[in-house]
Amino acid sequence: MFKKFTFEDISAQNQVKTSVQRKIRQNIVDEYPGLEPLMDDLLPKKVPLIVAKCQNHLNLVVVSNVPLFFNVRDGPYMPTLRLLHQYPNIMKKLQVDRGAIKFVLSGANIMCPGLTSPGGALDEDVREETPVAIMAEGKQHALAIGFTKMSAKDIKSINKGIGVDTMHYLNDGLWKMQRLV
Amino acid sequence: MAEKPEPVRVLYCQVCGLPAEYCEFGPDFEKCKPWIIQNAPDLYPDLLKEANERQADKAAEQLQSVGISSSGDAGGGIQGQADPSGSNIASKPEELKRLPGGKIKKKEKQEVLIEKIVRNKRKCVTVVKGLDLFGVKLSDASKKLGKKFATGASVVKGPTDKEQIDVQGDISYDIVGFITETWSEVPESAIFFIEDGKKVAAA
Numbered sequence: 001m002f003k004k005f006t007f008e009d010i011s012a013q014n015q016v017k018t019s020v021q022r023k024i025r026q027n028i029v030d031e032y033p034g035l036e037p038l039m040d041d042l043l044p045k046k047v048p049l050i051v052a053k054c055q056n057h058l059n060l061v062v063v064s065n066v067p068l069f070f071n072v073r074d075g076p077y078m079p080t081l082r083l084l085h086q087y088p089n090i091m092k093k094l095q096v097d098r099g100a101i102k103f104v105l106s107g108a109n110i111m112c113p114g115l116t117s118p119g120g121a122l123d124e125d126v127r128e129e130t131p132v133a134i135m136a137e138g139k140q141h142a143l144a145i146g147f148t149k150m151s152a153k154d155i156k157s158i159n160k161g162i163g164v165d166t167m168h169y170l171n172d173g174l175w176k177m178q179r180l181v
Numbered sequence: 182m183a184e185k186p187e188p189v190r191v192l193y194c195q196v197c198g199l200p201a202e203y204c205e206f207g208p209d210f211e212k213c214k215p216w217i218i219q220n221a222p223d224l225y226p227d228l229l230k231e232a233n234e235r236q237a238d239k240a241a242e243q244l245q246s247v248g249i250s251s252s253g254d255a256g257g258g259i260q261g262q263a264d265p266s267g268s269n270i271a272s273k274p275e276e277l278k279r280l281p282g283g284k285i286k287k288k289e290k291q292e293v294l295i296e297k298i299v300r301n302k303r304k305c306v307t308v309v310k311g312l313d314l315f316g317v318k319l320s321d322a323s324k325k326l327g328k329k330f331a332t333g334a335s336v337v338k339g340p341t342d343k344e345q346i347d348v349q350g351d352i353s354y355d356i357v358g359f360i361t362e363t364w365s366e367v368p369e370s371a372i373f374f375i376e377d378g379k380k381v382a383a384a
Contacts, residue, residue: 011303038186055299057354073354085200086188105206141191141200170199171207 001058001072001166003107005173013052013062013180021049024061028069028077031131034090042068042083052180065179070168075147078131081168081175084142091133094146094164095121098137104144105171110134110164112155126152132164144169192221291315293360293367296375297353307353309346310339312360315367319344322364326352329359 016024025043029036043049043063052060052067061069061077069077084091096110097119104110115122119137126132128151134144146164148155155163168174191200194216197207201221204213217225294310312322319336323346327334332349339345348356353374361369374381 034186055303057351085191087186088189089186101203102206105203139202141202143203170203171197176198 001056002168002172002174005054005177007177007180009055009173010052010060010180011054013050015048016051020051024049024051024069024077031076032079032090035087038087060174060180062180067174067177067180070174072167076131078145078147078167081142081145081170082178084133084145088133088142091131091145092123092126093121093133093135093142094123094126094148094152095119095135095137101136101139101143104134104136104166104169107166107169107172109162109166110144110146112150112159112161112163115155115163116159122152122155124152128154131167134164134166134169195220292371292373294373294375294380295353295356297351304349305351307348307351307356308339309348309356309360310343312346312364312367313344315364315371317364317367319346322346323348325363326356326359330355 021043025039028043029039035042043061047064050062052062054060057073059071060067061071067080068083069079071077079087079090094110094115096104096114097117099119100110100114114120121135123132126148128148130148132146132148133142134146135141136143144166145168146166148164149162150158193199194201194204194207194213196213196216197204197209199207201217202224204210204217205225207213214228218228222228291314292311293315294308296308296310297305298308299305309322309326313319323334323336326346326348330348330350330352332352334346334348336344337347357369357372360367360372370382372382
């Protein structure tokens with residue numbers, strides 16, 4: 001989604017109302033309970049929260065010029081990879097095999113066989129339509145953030161086609177955008 | 182309140198910006214190598230060895246390239262999103278036209294193309310082409326679309342005298358369901374989006 005993403009794609013940046021802020025916070029905490037004790041650090045109450053609206057109904061949650069979360073339409077908020085690297089345990093993890101890494105890093109969606117092969121690993125609790133961290137065989141850090149298209153059980157049993165939609169991956173447009181101007 | 186987990190510090194490569202362990206998949210691994218040898222030698226044990234070896238023998242490089250290609254083949258479970266099949270579709274009709282004799286004309290395929298055209302940066306028009314091929318009356322269709330999405334919708338003469346429907350606003354998200362619902366003769370598999378000049382199946 002962020003394969004080509006530049007400042008041009010941001011159509012408007014707004015400081016949001018406190019009521020909207022509260023809603024965003026609540027949504028993020030609901031989605032990632034592990035982040036709750038950190039919320040005051042991540043989204044300090046004093047610092048204005050900015051929501052950048054971009055093309056294709058994409059929203060970025062920006063705090064002091066650093067994009068922290070993004071979401072599409074009314075979908076769940078997902079952390080950016082830089083944030084996920086700092087707090088890797090907030091999301092469910094799926095692991096792909098080594099051969100898949102280079103494809104994922106060029107933006108491919110995650111196909112089921114890459115998750116079920118010996119190098120991959122699946123968290124059985126993952127349901128469809130949830131954000132997940134994509135890890136890689138033999139690597140410590142996440143390489144992408146995805147949105148599952150099937151539940152983990154389906155991925156295992158069907159083992160064909162797209163299992164996870166890749167939303168955000170290393171070295172894509174959002175990754176390169178460390179700070180908004 | 183639970184204890185605060187400490188943020189993990191990740192070593193990012195100064196050259197390509199990726200976490201150091203992903204440098205090997207980065208845009209330019211060769212350029213990153215000197216930095217890695219200095220800063221994260223334990224991540225790539227082979228690299229250090231290789232660097233030492235290279236001074237003695239350049240054959241090491243060959244070895245390494247062999248290693249990369251074999252590991253790349255190991256688990257090809259994932260296909261590129263922009264894999265060749267997409268461009269294949271686009272290039273096929275051209276090939277047909279170029280056939281010797283030139284008399285073979287491409288048959289008009291029954292499909293609906295949906296394209297989003299952006300104007301003024303944040304306003305857009307959704308163009309629907311090819312509904313007429315399914316025997317749908319375009320003027321009726323535009324009225325229905327306009328009513329459903331509460332926007333202006335008009336029948337416009339497109340390029341090469343084909344008629345298309347322009348609908349104001351970005352409705353590409355909902356339009357597939359609407360088309361299949363309203364006109365049952367249009368299968369979902371015949372609806373395509375055009376994104377960056379590429380055809381993407383809607384289903």
